[in-house]
Amino acid sequence: MNTETLKSEIARYLASERETDLIEGVKDVVRREIFALDPNVKIADTHTFNHSYNPDFIVEWSDQGPTRARKVFLRFDLRSVYAGEDLRRLDPGSMFVGIREGVEDRQVDPYRAELEDESNGSLLTDTSALNTFSLQADAPMMGILGANVVRGAQGVVDSPAAEAITGVVGSDWGQGPEGRAEYLGLINTVGQHFSPDAALRLKRTAQILWMGTTGDLSPLDGEDGLVLGQLSDVELRTLVPYLLKQPQTAQHLGFWRHIGTMLTLRRLLDLAPDLLGIDINPFVVANTDRLSAKRVKWVVDMEEQVLPTWSITRNALRLKTRFGVVLFGLDGRALKAEEDARVPSWEDVAAAFSLYRMDEVSLAGIARKWTVTSEDNSSVLEDCRRLAEGTDERLFVPRAVLTLPAQLERNPSFTVLDLAHEVADVKPQETVGLLAYALLPYLALRTGQQYEAKDLESAFYSE
């Protein structure tokens, strides 16, 4: 909805003869504007209007932490916030939204400085200002700016101020030749109008967009103060899909490694619906040594495909190779055991097991079963060989516990291979890179092929 349409809609409601039409109509417009700015919040209607202490709405969100809330008070204009001494009486950090504009003797300008001084984290804005931000919310910087208006803008941000801010940020921010100057201008602007938390998020967003679109990774060298920390949900949903779709960004391995410091596998999986149809390889390849899984499932299946590729589902990160598919997830509910899997024989796995330090191996014949273990792990494989050679029965291996080479340096993580169900549980967790390197030789042997290091080179990060 453009600003003129919004104004005429509000004017129509304000002219209502019935009080309920006025109140419900105006509140609906404001609710829509807030939701357009930040679709990830919940907006609770308290069923009061222009009340002195009960807010009209309570906006709630949770973003990698406890639920946070902001009270929203509708006022006919911002002058009434001044006359009603709302900033002294009401919660710091509240949002006041003026719904009526252009009334000559109700201008806020004579009191602007005083309101700025007393704002104490509260935002004083109006419907047109909110609309100014929401109009361009489809652009990545503007989308994140809009969400931060709801969550952390402060001081007097009426229509002229909103236009000044969006003028600095712009819908194509960071993509022009003046990226650096634009970036510094934006940092200055958000510092004035947003809480420290929100300003930090916006600075991080600006840095990421700037680096991702220009390839200038100088902030990674400490220039301009690199902003770290976990990406908020809004940043994640907006930035990662957008940048993965930018052809020039895909090339910047260092950039994607920087993003990798701000993302876990769990949050990447949360993002799966937003990544449908998008090539995620630039990000995953750059971070195979950072994304950690707790559960792995594999499907042995020889394919002609030569280059391994990453993709994502709601439940797992998926690696497709010429030996089969490996799925990396976080728990058994998401990656269920394969009930119809073929239990491998000792001959199937013996060669692969020699790659690992085996802590425990279960062997099963038709009549007998053994669990082979030892105090110092050194003789487990040898003991298994002797058992296999000393019996006429063909022995199968339903389960094994092993420690991956790199895990030896970082005890106490270990891997329980449930070979009978083609899943493994890793405790506490291990990087997808290490798990794949450990598992693929096994898959190669199972498909009767020779595993070669180049099989994974293109899909994994290496120094």
Added chain:
Amino acid sequence: MSEDEGVIGERGVYFAKQWLESTTHFDVPHTAYDLTTMTTLPLMPPGKKKKYDLAGRFLGSGKSPVMCEVKTTASEAGQGPEYRQFLANCYSASYREYKDQVDPKRHYMWITQHPFLLGKWSKLTSLGYILESLGEHPDTIDNEVVDQEFARELVDRLWIIVLSEPLKKVMLTSDELYQVRGLLKRDEG
């Protein structure tokens, strides 16, 4: 009126609104500074209207509407005549609604920071004083004969509240009120 005087009067109106809402018995969403359509009532003479400073309603089952005239003054000055006009207006506005068969049984409040007419204080909301005020302002009721039975009913819907500035110091804070309101559930009646 200077700008400062304007803000002082406006602050008095907002204080009255805040105090009424702090009792937890009222919601008063409209002030004369906001939208006059919600604070203005037609009177008996055709085309004549009265704008009040506040308009709201009781919470609870009745939800009777409330109209308030607020006087931000440090003295009695001029309140006597203005109050009698207020009474005439109350009768006129209510009787107009009664004749139009839309009488919501409004309450009317005179909220002042300073008492007035102390010699007649106990009579100020009596039938006799309403009739005296109507006699003083026949034009407000379009020179019609007063319906005494209707005027008698109005007595129970008239309030005079002296709201002095120091009361601000003992009002519950907005945060306390916010919590109390949730517990009382007065607006569910």
